Amino acid sequence: MSKPDESDYYRQEDLLKLDWRPPNTAWMDTPVDIRPGSFIYPGKAKNLKVLDLPNPRDWAVTDDDWKLPEGWKRTVLEGMAERLKRYRTFRIFMDTCVRCGACADKCHFFIGSGDPKNMPVLRAELLRSIYRKDFTALGRVFGRLAGGRELTEDVIKEWFYYFFQCTECRRCSVFCPYGIDTAEITMIGRELLGLLGVYVNWVIEPVANCYKVGNHLGIQPHGLADTLEFMAGDIEEATGIKVDIPINKKGAEILFVTPSGDFVADPGIYTCMSYMLLFHELGIDYTWSTYASDGGNFGLFTSHEMMKRLNAKIYAEAKRLGVKWILGGECGHMWRVIHQYMDTMNGPADFLEVPQSPITGTVFENARSTKMTHLMEFTADLIRHGKLKLDPSRNDHIRVTFHDSCNPARAMGIFEEPRYVLRNVCNNFFEMPENTIREQTFCCGGGAGLGTDENMEMRLRGGLPRGNAVRYVQEKHGVNQLAAMCAIDRATLVTVCDYWAPGVKVTGISELVANAMIFRGENKRTHNLRLEPIPGMGAEEGEPSDD
């Protein structure tokens, strides 16, 4: 018998009984239904203590009493007042919504669940109703008629439930005529909850790990060295190439930063192995860092302050090691932080140089202040200059589609670089339907700290639009792999594809690059980096040979 945290607990025909019509009771009168499989466990006291966060305690989401701190109501209202003065976004997004409903069916959680409070507009109204009551004249006088309501403990529970049912993917903000960005609303909502010590453990434990040890998984420096050694072993087995593993190397030209998910999780590890192969083949003078061993930043899912606290390591380490510039691996939310926050929060990086490819000489002008370049920009430039020897036919058994990850799509607009790379390393590339890619891409359903198994029902529901589009290309074009340049995708889309489009595997783009690359001194490539035999390369099932 499976449990609510396992995907086979849910029957597809049940999840597909989609009813987007709202209930008969007004939303303010509809209590939140907290059921197993649709919420995330609370942050443990020990993690809050590591980070000096308020009100560390043990509690459960299903408890009646959440042990909110003394004077919690004042804390929340003062927190709102402060943020209304600090963030123009917050204030304008509170004031300008006209409730046109254009955002309603743009949210993957609304599409997959039919819960009206997952319509972005209502998610914002959860906060806006309190704003009206306590910060606007009309709301004070007319109360509910003006859309205001009292702040109660039930409101806090509702906030918790729905602000952790938003992946901050920003798809709704593409469609909003005023650019109202629910990610901003959710971020502020989570900050306010944080003032009361209301966190989820799936976010706050990685944050505590990252703060203390340098990465979300809590891999200590010697553990990271072991992990990379182990990967180097597999690389040698697949390709015959022995790669160096530079760690905390002072004076290296480039600091390489990637999300820590790629150190341990299948299939992220193959992406990580591919980075090492690429740098080895090009002879790039780079280094890993154990202190800045995560570009991912769950602080983004906690508070602006926490984002800054975790992100500070990257520039600090670049300075300590004396590198010239920073290269970043395939990650989604990491790139939101790097692209839109890092320079502002922890810059200026005036001790670094404008990134320049040591291979092609290309100066990455678009990164001249931040001094950090995306690996796909770097790789696309290499291919454009003919610096990689590629045999895309090695990937001929792969029919690949590309999932635009939310943050690189809607917070950067890095659309063509990965596609250019993919088309050069694969002969069979197929796009998903146009309303599900690029700036309209659908979230994996597990971003922003929601990708944990106890949240399985919502992950499957939220993953439905993406999974459905994958199944479409699977049936139409025989697609059997989905490439994504995001470590969270590489973890969560495995579940989504297994459930909604079984048979489609997930990969990073770099993995396809490395499998297509012809390395100097490589052995006969009969097996890919997963040590699976490559069809048509003359390998029998089994271990690769040494010749």
Add this chain to the structure above:
Amino acid sequence: MNILVPLLGVGGLFLLGLLGAAAGMQWLFGILLPYVALALFLGGLIYRVISWANIPVPFRIPTTCGQQKSLPWIRQQKLDNPSTTLGVVGRMALEVLFFRSLLRNTKTALVDGDKLAYGTDLSLWLGAMAMHWSLLIVLIRHLRFFTNPVPSLVTFIEQTDGFMEVGLPVIFATTIVFAVALAYLLYRRVANPQVRYISLAGDYFALFLLLGIGMSGFWLRHLAKTDVTAVKELVLGLTYFAPSVPDGISPLFFGHLFLVSVLLSYFPVSKLLHMPGVFLSPTRNMANNNRAVRHVNPWDYPVKVHSYEEYEDELRDKMKAAGIPVERQ
């Protein structure tokens, strides 16, 4: 409740203006309240915009809706993902004049029980464009009451707008478009279950107000055929701060004018603030040049970090054992 109260409210306000004027309070509804409303509108709007503008934008967070500027051989989508001020001006112009984001609108449907489909849905975009643009033209047409002589542009727009040459006085095309668009937006708000669910009294109030103003205007021009010269005399008097109420103006006009006064006063405390708000929305009005040009947060403050020195102190033995270089032995 959310529909009935605003409907009765607008109806009541109209009657209040009409009956008040009929009872001899024309100076109140024709002079004093319009001045008060205009003061509230201008004062409120300026106050709102200044208070918004005074709030910092700590981070540069545009929503990018097209290809970024990166390598020279990759074509940037300069309007949907601008990296320069000129690009931002273009993006904002598309947003403000043509509702670019709404133009993307899609409708989600479940086909065959298990396939999601997303179709282009232009109905809201069309309704919104029709309503806003016809409202703008109606407002421009009204300038003939405020000016003497009437600028030729206003006359030109009026003549063009009356191209159908139906009725006496002619019925303007925008009158019809405005009414139909508002009726559609109202219908949509009630008929679409999701939109009805999220709608507040204020959403209906704004629609009923605009409908009430439009309908009373139509009544004045085409049915009551009020004394236009007298109305113009009143409006010109207001414009030149020499107000007087001439005889012969239908009380209906004061109902119409009172609804306009209510709309003006309501504007700065309502969702109608989306008009100035769209210009200040940081996801739309900022250039995506984040990594090229540093954005400064004016209230940035130092935060507690776990420094490398602390980190190495805690883990030095393990690092040394694994052969990882350390700062201090």
